[in-house]
Amino acid sequence: MSTTAEQQLSTKHLLGIKELTREDIQLILDTAENFKDILNRPIKKVPSLRDITIANVFFENSTRTKLSFELAQKRLSADIINFASASSSVNKGETLIDTVNNILSMKVDIIVMRHPYAGAGVFLSRHVDARIVNAGDGAHEHPTQALLDAFSIRQKFGEVAGKKVAIIGDILHSRVALSNILCLQKLGAEVMVCGPTTLIPKYASSLGVKVEHNLRKALEWCDVANMLRIQLERQDIAYFPSLREYVMLYGVNKAILDSLDKEITIMHPGPINRGVELTSDVADSDHSIILEQVENGVAVRMAVLYLLAGRRSLEN
Amino acid sequence: MKQSILLGGAKFQITLKRLAQQLIENHEDFSDTVMIGIQPRGTYLAKRLQQEIKDISGVRVAAGKLDITFYRDDFRHKGAAPLLANSTVIDFIVEEKNVILVDDVLWTGRTIRAAIDALQAFGRPGSVELLVLVDRRFSRQIPIQPDYIGIQIDSIDSQKVIVRWKETDKKDEVELISDSQV
Incomplete structure (x- = not known):
């Protein structure tokens, strides 16, 4: 034995x-x-x-x-x-x-x-x-979150290697972002982080990830978009002028997804701020595997x- | 190291056929009977028996695979079976069925104890029987006995019994391996 x-x-x-x-x-x-x-x-x-x-x-x-x-x-x-x-x-x-x-x-x-x-x-x-x-x-x-994200991607696509994953939102305050970057890279995926300059840590490029500040470009590049919550409770100073401006530049809605020439998968570690990083019609759509993640x-x-x-x- | 073949060639095939006949004798048309091979090595035997029964009586018995890794009582002990499990495939209803558990070698009985435990998660069988190709008698640690036996052998704990299958090991045989000292 x-x-x-x-x-x-x-x-x-x-x-x-x-x-x-x-x-x-x-x-x-x-x-x-x-x-x-x-x-x-x-x-x-x-x-x-x-x-x-x-x-x-x-x-x-x-x-x-x-x-x-x-x-x-x-x-x-x-x-x-x-x-x-x-x-x-x-x-x-x-x-x-x-x-x-x-x-x-x-x-x-x-x-x-x-x-x-x-x-x-x-x-x-x-x-x-x-x-x-x-x-x-x-x-x-937040290692178990990254593992379950990788598991969900593997379940959806068969494997993680070779997939393009964009992590979008408040990268600076996010433990999910760092764990996800490390986990996806170890499994052979390509990773991009996307968000306003103030919410992307300076060391981001040293992790070997692509850095993008334009949401549309990030969505056009990726197979999976992992949307992160704006962690207002961790933000001691103002990182962007207003929530409204953030939503206009970095919020994912149905219109922008429909205008892409491909289908991408939407993930979110929760809790979702509906109407901020994701609109409800995206969070509840077929694109989303948020409940599978849970x-x-x-x-x-x-x-x-x-x-x-x-x-x-x-x-x- | 000393090796000896306990069962092979034509005798191996005769033994499989006999086991299939015995199952047919007791279960007739198998309408309320299902066969479950224990992962990993019991599944080959279950598949073979399913084929033998089909050849003899034309009936296709429902057969599944059961993994017992998470039900073991020894999973934290040194030298225990691997932590990584195999798949469980039971795509039929177990409730009130006569279940035949199938494994290649019966030794301490602990695997079968775990299998009975695992089986409960799928429902309450009407009855559970045990079929093994090799029964290493006098080495049980738990009061579990087989209902159908391919061959019975006397062996000591330091010896190993290996069952090979055409599908994965090129030929069908049962081998006993002992250290040269014993």
Whole structure:
């Protein structure tokens, strides 16, 4: 029963796409394929992680990601505890390491964490003895979102390699953008970022992506447009004159899609600001795979948790 | 390393035919019976038996594939089966059907335990039977016994049993491999 070339993740944690190899990403997507199949069965649950306890530690608001992780954990039969910083001792001055070590002393194996500061997951992984899954750290990375985006593209087109993906909107404040760029590039796709100069980070071209400031040109170039939300809550200064002007220059509507001489696929990590980056007739059209992305999110997160828990060095 | 062929050539074909006959004897027209091969290696046997039954009685038995990776009780142990799963294809209704689970080798019984568990996710079968080509008897860790057996062999844990199929390995045979020390 021994295996040839043991297939497992090369990392102990999922901190970012940066730490993953192409093979890791493929393994996660292939495994997610199997979990997606399970999610379509009458009984959508497998007993794989019945001896694993997972803590969802969210220092920042989230609905979709948190629900998706929770559902993934339940489908894998893991025991879960939820922690939201708003109702916790963090408000009494407890440090991150103390908070997490207290959770771990209750015998927790995996921590899924969202944190407003970039690098919080990396920091934690050096100081505590548990698997860490980054569910978003500041404007740094959001690896499971990038994985589910890649999975959705693969599902739509058969493969990611060779596809042209434009990431449009607020690149500067977006953790989804960075993770997506890294993930798509590792899988062999071409990536472009598009948005107003002020919302494109200066280092963008050093990531090997095309930079475009004209929405129409970006749409004409791409197979897939991944629309990002304008993160007003992260914008400490005004990055563009008015929301109305932004919508006129960077909002995608039915008219502009119809005027292209090809069909492109529209993605969005959510939550959508309807009428800003996307109009409703685009978000709800056949072009959009936004709800598929949400559905795929559960399968991809199941794959990540299963593969991290299944790493053979976890021997008890 | 010592190798010996336990089953091959004409005898292999006779064994397959006998298993098919036994299934026909018990299930007649197979109207309420389905066959499910356990991934990966049990699926070849299920496919062969499906063909044999068709040749003998003209009936095409519904056959599917079941992957049990996510139902294993040992997936975090060293030397366990791979983490990556195979596909599951069950495009028929299992509820109230007589299910014949098919695998190439029965050893500890843990795979079959997981398979029964996995099967429940598709409904409640009327009955479940087990067919194996090779039964490594006296090595069970769980009280599971086959209903149909190709050959029964006595082996020790350090030995390996390999079933080869024409489709993937060029010929049909069952081989026993032992370390030279034993």
